[in-house]
Ligand SMILES: [Zn+2]
């Protein structure tokens with residue numbers, strides 16, 4: 119069962135927001151929020167104020183918890199988010215995209231929409247048995263979130279830089 123593109127987009131947003139928290143990046147101005155979301159522009163309501171940025175910042179911990187959770191816990195967490203926000207799934211077509219699912223009205227605050235769209239993406243992963251693709255970098259100095267798209271689910275690092283750093287350290291350790 120393939121994961122639909124809107125879910126992949128929601129997972130990318132969750133990954134980037136989670137990593138901004140893990141990296142200790144501040145998120146309390148509209149400009150900081152715009153930089154993070156630039157590659158994945160959310161349609162619908164945007165307030166472009168500090169309150170909106172802080173609400174999204176406050177969501178980051180929950181997104182990381184979802185990312186780290188085992189499959190059964192993921193299902194419980196996603197269900198809790200969907201109940202809290204009172205979702206109303208709608209098929210929509212906009213901005214050149216074909217029919218896809220929006221689970222929450224476009225006039226809801228951005229943080230609420232990110233929470234619900236992320237929960238919906240994890241609903242897809244739970245159903246598809248793919249939650250274990252949401253991983254943490256094996257470099258203990260990094261621990262960033264990444265989505266493993268490899269066929270045999272063998273990816274261990276968030277980036278080739280982290281992989282190279284750990285390989286070099288292991289090589290040096292063997293030589294001493
Ligand atoms: Zn859309």
Ligand SMILES: [Zn+2]
Nearest residue numbers: 255260276280
């Ligand atoms: Zn890494």
